[in-house]
Amino acid sequence: xxxxxTLGIMVILIALIGIIIGGVLIGFGVHFVPVGxxxxxxxxxxxxxxxxxxxxxxxxxxxxxxxxxxxELGLLVALAAGAVGGGLMMAxxxxxxxxxxxxxxxxxxxxxxxxxxxxxxxxxxEFKSQGTEGHGLPFVSYAGGVIGGMLGGLGGTLIYVxxxxxxxxxxxxxYSTNKEAIYLVAVSLAGIFAVGMFLVNAVLAAYxxxxxxxxxxxxxxxxxxxxxxxxxxxxxxTGIFALGLVLV
Amino acid sequence: MTVxxxxxxxGMPHNQILATGLIGSLVGIYITYLNNILxxxxxxxxxxxxxxxxxxxxxxxxxxxxxxxxxxxVPSAGMIAFGSGVIGFLFATRFAIGGGxxxxxxxxxxxxxxxxxxxxxxxxxxxxxxxxxxxALIEMSIVGALTLMGLSALVTGSFTFDALVTSxxxxxxxxxxxxxxxxxxxxxxAVLFLLGGIAIQHPFNACLGPSxxxxxxxxxxxxxxxxxxxxAAVISFAFISMAAATISFVVAIVGWFYxxxxxxxxxxxxxxxxxxxxxxxxxxxxx
Numbered sequence: 027x028x029x030x031x032t033l034g035i036m037v038i039l040i041a042l043i044g045i046i047i048g049g050v051l052i053g054f055g056v057h058f059v060p061v062g063x064x065x066x067x068x069x070x071x072x073x074x075x076x077x078x079x080x081x082x083x084x085x086x087x088x089x090x091x092x093x094x095x096x097x098e099l100g101l102l103v104a105l106a107a108g109a110v111g112g113g114l115m116m117a118x119x120x121x122x123x124x125x126x127x128x129x130x131x132x133x134x135x136x137x138x139x140x141x142x143x144x145x146x147x148x149x150x151x152e153f154k155s156q157g158t159e160g161h162g163l164p165f166v167s168y169a170g171g172v173i174g175g176m177l178g179g180l181g182g183t184l185i186y187v188x189x190x191x192x193x194x195x196x197x198x199x200x201y202s203t204n205k206e207a208i209y210l211v212a213v214s215l216a217g218i219f220a221v222g223m224f225l226v227n228a229v230l231a232a233y234x235x236x237x238x239x240x241x242x243x244x245x246x247x248x249x250x251x252x253x254x255x256x257x258x259x260x261x262x263x264t265g266i267f268a269l270g271l272v273l274v
Numbered sequence: 275m276t277v278x279x280x281x282x283x284x285g286m287p288h289n290q291i292l293a294t295g296l297i298g299s300l301v302g303i304y305i306t307y308l309n310n311i312l313x314x315x316x317x318x319x320x321x322x323x324x325x326x327x328x329x330x331x332x333x334x335x336x337x338x339x340x341x342x343x344x345x346x347x348v349p350s351a352g353m354i355a356f357g358s359g360v361i362g363f364l365f366a367t368r369f370a371i372g373g374g375x376x377x378x379x380x381x382x383x384x385x386x387x388x389x390x391x392x393x394x395x396x397x398x399x400x401x402x403x404x405x406x407x408x409x410a411l412i413e414m415s416i417v418g419a420l421t422l423m424g425l426s427a428l429v430t431g432s433f434t435f436d437a438l439v440t441s442x443x444x445x446x447x448x449x450x451x452x453x454x455x456x457x458x459x460x461x462x463x464a465v466l467f468l469l470g471g472i473a474i475q476h477p478f479n480a481c482l483g484p485s486x487x488x489x490x491x492x493x494x495x496x497x498x499x500x501x502x503x504x505x506a507a508v509i510s511f512a513f514i515s516m517a518a519a520t521i522s523f524v525v526a527i528v529g530w531f532y533x534x535x536x537x538x539x540x541x542x543x544x545x546x547x548x549x550x551x552x553x554x555x556x557x558x559x560x561x
Binding site (some may be wrong): 077224253256 | 362
């Protein structure tokens with residue numbers, strides 16, 4: 027209880043709110059990412075040929091590493107670095123996906139859900155092969171993927187920074203040592219908890235999407251309010267356990 | 275990933291597998307607790323056995339959940355299991371009463387709470403409406419926590435928070451306590467996280483389909499458990515005595531070799547016959 031008396035309940039509460047916001051950002055961001063699953067591997071559906079949880083984890087963890095690297099430079103810089111890391115990972119992945127589709131498999135890019143690209147206005151139907159849902163990553167899916175990666179990286183970094191600040195204040199009190207000696211333990215704990223919460227939120231969002239999604243123009247995207255509620259509650263519970271670690 | 279997985283029931287009922295995994299895993303973890311009483315670390319390898327038994331149970335839980343066509347790939351189930359399990363496990367390690375006698379029980383309870391919340395969210399708010407969703411996510415979260423606890427006990431010989439964040443190094447004959455080169459300070463926990471996360475989802479992912487057989491998948495789960503135990507045993511050379519780490523390593527190698535040999539036998543039993551077909555003969559010239 028010495029930790030709670032020294033830090034004060036407000037610090038813990040603010041950290042918990044930050045963690046919940048981070049979890050909601052992750053859950054919301056996953057809905058932007060174009061996921062094609064197995065059909066995309068055969069060029070029969072738009073999106074990246076893997077599952078929702080794996081793709082979200084890749085983007086989010088890339089963002090988390092970027093943000094964690096910049097954690098010493100202040101909250102805003104860390105969050106920006108996290109967002110850029112996640113967005114960059116998605117941008118590079120999607121560019122390579124499109125290059126392989128277009129130049130490797132000879133497939134033009136076409137969406138199956140909309141007649142015109144909502145951003146560029148390009149027509150889609152005449153490029154879509156018969157019997158498929160569409161293929162490749164049209165511009166709107168690409169933009170959605172980058173936005174999703176940025177939101178995921180931002181959320182993951184926010185969780186990490188919030189936990190790191192609390193641990194850096196609390197662990198030296200528990201072990202009566204200085205911050206430098208225990209720094210790596212705090213980093214590792216905050217990191218593994220951020221990864222854990224990230225995966226829980228990514229899988230819940232995957233359950234909400236059920237399978238494949240093309241991006242923000244997909245009708246399934248409208249389901250995101252449900253996931254925000256689920257993400258907030260699940261992250262609150264995991265956040266209480268993660269913060270409770272130093273309070274018991 | 276909407277793959278239609280055929281529901282095929284195996285021989286052993288799920289509750290029997292659950293009991294084997296839960297009790298066996300807890301017994302294995304409590305045997306490593308005897309290290310504190312006996313003042314040794316030779317019993318560390320029981321942590322690996324505990325993790326293997328937890329994974330054995332977890333692979334069958336994933337099979338039960340994925341049989342409902344949840345719309346996401348099987349690997350995501352392993353990720354949510356360990357994502358929620360790691361939080362319950364690390365939270366529980368702080369309850370160091372009596373050298374941590376309550377830690378495994380508290381880990382099971384904490385992981386069950388997190389799994390239950392995720393399961394209820396998925397079933398009600400996300401409208402999944404899958405009968406086994408809540409129980410499966412509770413089970414998988416407990417499996418994640420117990421696997422990590424078993425592997426941590428294997429690596430450090432103990433599972434209390436103090437043992438996971440501190441390590442003793444001798445510096446010119448003086449014993450110093452350091453935080454950097456501990457299981458958590460050195461981020462070994464992240465390695466254990468993925469060793470378990472891959473091992474829990476691989477058995478069903480590799481064996482699913484119309485030719486799924488329960489005994490073959492469970493044997494593969496044991497093989498994955500021992501395979502994850504090998505790198506963990508190698509890591510343990512840095513934390514526990516040479517003798518204890520060698521025992522862990524030998525047990526892991528022997529266990530992996532035996533289970534892999536048995537798995538290949540079962541795979542051959544279930545595989546289609548290999549026909550000794552001859553190439554088509556070319557018609558001779560002149561006909």
